[in-house]
Amino acid sequence: MLVATAWAIAMAALQPxxxxxxxxxxxxxxILFTGVDAIGFVSLIAFMIxxxxxxxxxxxxxxxxxSALLGPLLLTVIVRELAPLLxxxxxxGRSGTAVATELGNMKIxxxxxxxxxxGLDPFLYLVLPRTIAIAVSIFCLTVLFSLVALTGGYLVGAxxxxxxxxxxxxxxTVLGALSQADVWNLLIKTLVPGLLTGAIxxxxxxxxxxxxxxxxxxxxxxxxxxxxxxxxxxxxxxVATYL
Amino acid sequence: xxxxxxxxxxxxxxxxxxxxxxIDRVSFALAPGQLASVEVPVLQSRNALADLACGLFAxxxxxxxxxxxxxxDRGPDDAAAMxxxxxxxxxxxxxxxxxxxxxxxxxxxxxxxxIDPEQALAKAxxxxxxxxxxxxxxxxxxxxxxxxxxxxxxVRALLGEPELLLIEHPAREVPHTWLPPFAQAVQAALQRGxxxxxxxxxxxxxxxxxxxxxxHLNGVGGTIRRI
Numbered sequence: 001m002l003v004a005t006a007w008a009i010a011m012a013a014l015q016p017x018x019x020x021x022x023x024x025x026x027x028x029x030x031i032l033f034t035g036v037d038a039i040g041f042v043s044l045i046a047f048m049i050x051x052x053x054x055x056x057x058x059x060x061x062x063x064x065x066x067s068a069l070l071g072p073l074l075l076t077v078i079v080r081e082l083a084p085l086l087x088x089x090x091x092x093g094r095s096g097t098a099v100a101t102e103l104g105n106m107k108i109x110x111x112x113x114x115x116x117x118x119g120l121d122p123f124l125y126l127v128l129p130r131t132i133a134i135a136v137s138i139f140c141l142t143v144l145f146s147l148v149a150l151t152g153g154y155l156v157g158a159x160x161x162x163x164x165x166x167x168x169x170x171x172x173t174v175l176g177a178l179s180q181a182d183v184w185n186l187l188i189k190t191l192v193p194g195l196l197t198g199a200i201x202x203x204x205x206x207x208x209x210x211x212x213x214x215x216x217x218x219x220x221x222x223x224x225x226x227x228x229x230x231x232x233x234x235x236x237x238x239v240a241t242y243l
Numbered sequence: 244x245x246x247x248x249x250x251x252x253x254x255x256x257x258x259x260x261x262x263x264x265x266i267d268r269v270s271f272a273l274a275p276g277q278l279a280s281v282e283v284p285v286l287q288s289r290n291a292l293a294d295l296a297c298g299l300f301a302x303x304x305x306x307x308x309x310x311x312x313x314x315x316d317r318g319p320d321d322a323a324a325m326x327x328x329x330x331x332x333x334x335x336x337x338x339x340x341x342x343x344x345x346x347x348x349x350x351x352x353x354x355x356x357x358i359d360p361e362q363a364l365a366k367a368x369x370x371x372x373x374x375x376x377x378x379x380x381x382x383x384x385x386x387x388x389x390x391x392x393x394x395x396x397x398v399r400a401l402l403g404e405p406e407l408l409l410i411e412h413p414a415r416e417v418p419h420t421w422l423p424p425f426a427q428a429v430q431a432a433l434q435r436g437x438x439x440x441x442x443x444x445x446x447x448x449x450x451x452x453x454x455x456x457x458x459h460l461n462g463v464g465g466t467i468r469r470i
Binding site for chain 2: 020021022023071102106109110111113114115116117118120125233
């Protein structure tokens with residue numbers, strides 16, 4: 001049911017008639033909350049990760065005379081794995097719980113039934129824009145994460161003297177290791193988990209029936225299921241892309 | 244406009260967790276301009292009539308037609324579009340809590356008819372003033388008083404010239420002096436060709452407001468039947 005829901009969302013998103021102005025307004029608000037409002041937090045985590053990973057990578061590859069491996073190493077660790085994984089984590093914890101909670105409360109208080117009665121399909125008005133906003137935000141924030149981590153790590157390395165490379169040399173080292181597979185990897189590890197997270201959190205939120213005490217339970221289930229899906233997908237994509 | 248706006252054929256539906264009243268083999272039809280009044284008990288008023296009339300689910304027995312098409316014959320998009328032409332005053336006074344009251348009111352016509360937000364607001368303001376409300380509330384529903392929320396429900400129900408009006412307990416929590424303009428607006432809608440289902444615990448309410456009911460349903464005794 002999860003894959004079917006995610007697929008239905010993706011297909012519905014491709015049809016312009018489903019994006020009426022009120023739905024577009026919901027999408028804009030959701031991108032603001034899920035994406036824009038998370039920039040600071042994601043940047044902070046990225047910077048910290050950059051310091052830990054980039055500086056250490058620079059130090060150890062330099063120590064063993066393997067500076068040529070720096071670019072591929074950083075690409076593998078940060079761009080291919082850490083950036084999508086950690087960004088997804090942040091969004092699941094921050095926005096996934098919010099979506100499940102919000103929809104759960106709407107269900108309990110009769111707002112979903114109200115939308116139905118007014119002729120607004122809850123799937124198109126509630127689920128679709130939230131899920132697309134999550135997927136798009138994860139992609140954009142992952143790119144941001146990668147840039148901040150690499151840039152921040154380089155800057156700290158340069159300031160502490162760990163690296164002697166110029167910014168251009170460092171950039172060329174990383175970009176030189178980038179391949180088409182990495183682009184596909186990035187797209188799949190951001191958009192697909194985003195769709196799944198949106199679908200899972202929406203399904204869990206809308207599954208509540210009688211009591212407000214079900215809402216936090218639904219939010220917890222949403223986080224666990226989204227995280228599980230993320231890890232499984234991440235491992236599968238990594239294996240499929242690079243082996 | 245079709246011959247019959249809404250038609251119930253042999254509709255039965257049990258009471259249960261969500262509803263206090265069962266519906267027992269109810270059959271009726273409302274042509275354009277007709278109003279049906281439904282009397283329900285004060286303390287056991289929850290019933291499925293309005294939910295069934297707007298096709299939210301199928302009855303246990305029987306069929307319900309709107310504009311001569313059964314709800315079960317409509318696809319999801321068609322059903323949603325039809326519900327966009329139904330105005331409803333909800334018994335529970337339902338609102339979307341994450342929108343202001345004015346956004347709530349104009350949401351259906353903005354969604355179904357693609358009307359510009361400013362234009363929709365202007366129409367809603369005009370209608371609200373005709374119902375005695377000085378202006379629309381640009382605040383979350385939780386911050387608006389219950390009488391004004393009820394009157395805002397009237398605005399939402401009548402906005403967009405609906406073909407079918409489902410009016411559940413419109414007089415709840417409002418002063419009696421507020422009701423005549425609403426009754427006049429309902430009368431105007433009927434004259435325009437709409438049909439209306441008026442559900443209330445006061446059997447004389449429609450008559451007192453100058454509205455003539457073409458048929459009556461009664462739910463006193465636990466089951467809604469046609470009189």
